[in-house]
Amino acid sequence: MRPRLPWGIRLQQFVADPQPVMPILAQLFNDHEVYVQKSVANNLNDISKDHSQLVIDFCQQHWHESKTGDWVIQRGLRTLFKQGQTAVLQLLGYQPAAATQLTTAKLTVLQAAAQLETVSELSYRLQATDIKKALPLYLGYRVHYVRQNGQTSAKDFFIKRINLKPGQPFEGQFKIKWQQLTTRKLYAGKHLVALLVNTEPVADQIIDLEL
Template sequence: MAEKFSLKDELFNPTKVNQIAFEIKKAYALFEQEKFEQEVVIKFDELELKERIAHIRDMFRKYLPNDYIVATDILLKALPSELDPDKMDDDFGEFIYAPYSDFVVTFGCREEYLDFSLQALREITKRFSVEYAIRDFINYFPEETFKMLKACSLSKNYHERRLASEGSRPKLPWAKKLDTEYSQPISLLDNLFTDKTRYVTRSVANHLNDIAKIDASLVIDTLKRWKESKQQDEKEMQFILSHSLRTLVKDGNSEALELLGYSANPSIEVENFSIDNLEVYVGKALEFSFDIKAKKEEALMVDYVLYFQTKAGKLNPKVHKIKKLNVKVGERVSIGKKHPFKANMSTRKLYGGEHKLVLQINGKLYEEFVFHLNV
């Protein structure tokens, strides 16, 4: 039987620990490499991924000089070469370097070390992203940190540029909440939306998608301004638009859809909408079909909304994608779809009772069916 894959063991293991220990020994001759490796690795079996990061950070504290600046200088000298500056995407770096920024934020997020620590993070992020570490600095020293992030947004190094966006995202997954205004980083994004590196523009778009959950108007106004400036390649601007607006599109926001070229009130007729069974069982699928007849040439984003029964007895909507298509005058398109109701779903607990299916085209709701789910 194949061994179960373990992400924490893939990212943090004796070989990786030996790698950084060897690099530190080269930078600091007094480093007790063998003892460090032994004490780090011996606890791995009882530690989860984030705990391993903290454990290595604490071992840095134990085996490096007590002086924070001296210790950090050693870690910086021990860093490998910067990540490939010619790559355009998917160059996050090696996780084994995550404890380096954790060391900086844990022991160096103080006024007396501020300039030094922020500069250290700029160096580390060229090897492994410091998007999580920077957030404490934003919260405790917002003015100084945003000044540093502005410099990053104008850097020649795309890892620093990405940090300016990713580190200041209002809803960065698994990250500490920021105390600053969600709109403050817009000035940073203004420097970044023209970037030629997808690694950066994806972060910009994810950042705007975060803001869209708070302030849709700000996102739409910002994207309109960027699009009208024509400072970004048309194809890449389209990527930024679609990726930034994905939450608003799912919500059927008419302004977001129009910005993507979809009319909020398309000239179409929906006909022959039907479902195969008004009684659906878990483990089976809901099958439905319909026709779209175009009265004029239209770009269409065809979705369906399932209203799931909740434990409280209320219906909770969830938008699901079907397809994007362009139709000509008089064209008729037939669409069929199956939605499986799987048992033991990891993302949703299914409750029996009344459910609802509604067609959504360009954000506009059309015909609907009510059906019963049997659990």
């Protein structure tokens, strides 16, 4: 039933109108089998690419129905979340404008150049002095990979979820492995790396990849 099954034929009738699928997803929503949970989530994510409001309405209706269901919803909303959809951020407990409340947002890189089969280490520091209560943050980073034609293609990665306490700085690190993959080929050039707070870029650094 997945409209955009990666290794199958795209089901154009459900791409155009996923309504016949929704009652089935609702019936399977709280299934105890993990593979079924993942399938429901992936189906919701597929549908969200063409009918975002339909999926948002479905998830709002079933939010906090069960712990398993909440996991399915979070996975099913991943594309809309990365797009920074306000309703999705709010549903999952994140303020869309959280980045504007930060008084400090720094990203540093240990070495500005990198080679294939090496690892770049980056550190970040966040602080919000004017908030009155802890600020829920979804931290990630975005790599603008250089393509063969010189253009770039962005890919987002998850770091962690935190509650940023008023006035207290939060520091952390993450690493980027520069290796060729079957799904992504690396090319030499300046790669922009941005720190994301609730899907919004707040600081960035450039890493020059040499082949």
